[in-house]
Amino acid sequence: MGRFGQTASGQRQLTGIHLSGDMADLLSVVRPTGVGALLALTETTILRVPHRALRAAAAQFPAIAEAFWRHCAVDTATLMQWLLNIGRGDAVGRLGHLMCEMAMRFGGEREYRLQFDLPLTQEQLADATGITPVHVNRSLRRLRELKLVTICRKRVDIHDWDGLVSLSGFDPDYLALDIGNRPKVRLLSA
Template identity: 50%
Template sequence: MTSSKRPDLQRFLNRLTSRSILSREEQEAVLDLPAYAEQVRANRDFVRLGETLDHSCLVVAGYVGRFEQNSDGVRQITALHIPGDMADLHSVVQPEATSALQALATTTILRVPHNAVRAATAAFPALAEALWRDCMVDSSILSQWVVNVGRRDARTRIAHLLCEIAVRLQVAPARGEILFPFPLTQNHLADATGLTAVHVNRTIQSLRLDGLADIKHNARIPDWNALAEAGDFDPDYLQMAVRPKKQFPFQLTESNAAFAAQN
């Protein structure tokens, strides 16, 4: 493992500043975080269920699946993480992994020590708020995934997932053909959408025949509006278009300071 370079953290900083206002000093604190790079081969777990962590994992390249599993070992992917995502940022405050992480393709991650994140947020309260907001967006995505599995049919589920990833990669919405890396196998898609691999195969063929999407290592979307309609997709939950607003970092008032002293 080798020490990371600043450009590796830039995409994560871009994600934070798309939703939060950070001063130059606060941005430098993100770029100066110590981090160590590691390449993970496809279909390898690099965070195990129940593991106690002292770092969070930033995705630099590739795709990562967050998953849960039942007592029989059957898995359900509950989130997809793309380059720029801190896949388990929440582990800073909950170090015991309640979800596991797997590389879905050959993936490069940066391991960022928890103590460095804590030190940066202690020095810069606005940065702590930006990280909190980032976790909130992950929660919004999870809520949509619950709706996807529970209330949408197979065609709509897969169309919705493709739309989400296209927006998060910032290649959509757009006019004309959209193309982006999508190395997930049909088994991965089945685990992410609560379908069988056979049903996923049929659904992908249907989307291709209808001219909505073609998936083969990459995802090709000929008509964004048509796919978004097929996927019942509204991007508001991703908060990609939210303009940063003036922040009000936390301060102890007399009343809550007294409460804190008593507890």
């Protein structure tokens, strides 16, 4: 699912992508009035947990409170990285950066994936990167020409991780994953 904001004229900007298992709106525990909205980008199941239950768990178990705090910090760091990419990155780099981020997030704590399903439309990719769907198409073609990434039938194949990281200026530190100096590559199907 995606978190998004929308202008009065109806233009949408995705400000985050939540994967299965993410707590998509944890900030609402301390700020019940939302600053954005959630959008199902694929078939989505949402489990709602009452704020009072989350507050009670955090009060009773300090480690849970710390995990919630860390989750919100990573969410904020990710939003800051997306803002930097939209404000300063070129279109090809923005898409490359998103592919790197998704590879890291799909891979888990100590690895990244060079193949994964990303069932987003070009319009949704445009909403995530702040470019037009036509420019997404051109940028994806450029990534393919550079032999870095191909997307076919909503399946991402990263062919040159180091090249993609270099092109997009990707540094995974903002994701706060336990990856050490260099994550292990795993060629897993989604």
